[in-house]
Amino acid sequence: MRLFGIAGYSGSGKTTLMEKLLPRLTARGLRVSVVKHAHHDFDIDRPGKDSFRHRQAGATEVLLASSARWVLMSELRADPEPSLAEYVAHFSPCDVVLVEGFKQEAIPKLEVYRPANGKPPLWPEDPDIVAVASDQRPLADRPGDPVWLDLNDTETIVRFILDTLQLATLQPGGNRHAVL
Incomplete structure (x- = not known):
């Protein structure tokens, strides 16, 4: 399982790019999983539903299952947030995990950069950014800059x-073959 990050500021187009990448990667026969880090409290459950009530009553984990999908919800309570490696350990075997967020992780990353957003690029401060995907050409092409x-x-x-x-x-x- 190999990890590749998609980094950038909110509104830069990370999710849109991932929506375009996923079908192209899976069409090549690759099993792809995604982990997305949220910077805020979120809940995929709704008040009043049985699974919500179980969590509210104190369950550490609730697995919600159907014939179409399943989801495992884990409450951290006072425990520290797991590392990216600990999250990824929950995945079934796959070829690649696309990682959105987790900017500080030492994995190869592509930065989605739009100068029109008015934010500085991340790549000068992050040696793990190996490429920049942008809607504009770079102002300079210096040795050591990302692709x-x-x-x-x-x-x-x-x-x-x-x-x-x-x-x-x-x-x-x-049959597997080398990437062209």
């Missing part, structure tokens, strides 16, 4: 991620 990719060229971004992770894809019939 600069066109944010609208999803196919090139997919190839860059696969090359960076040295990940093979599946040919029709299930």
Whole structure:
């Protein structure tokens, strides 16, 4: 299981880019999982539902299951937030985990950068950013700068991620071959 991060400020287009990357990666026969970090309290459950009531009554974990999907909700209560590695350990085997958020993790990352947002780029301060996907060309091309990719060229971004992770894809019939 290989991890690759998608980083950037809120509103930069991280989720939109991931929506474009996922079908292209899975079409290559790869099993892809996603972990997204939320910077605020969130709840996927609703008051009044049985699972919500179980958690409110003190259950540490509640697994909600159906024939279409399942979700495991864990209450941290006073425990510290788990690390990215601890979260990823809950995944079933897969080829790649795309990570949105977890900016401080030492994993290869692509920054989604839009100068029009008025925010400074992350890459000068983060040595793990190996590429920048932007809707504008870089102002300078200096040695040591990350690779600069066109944010609208999803196919090139997919190839860059696969090359960076040295990940093979599946040919029709299930045979793995090197990424082109």
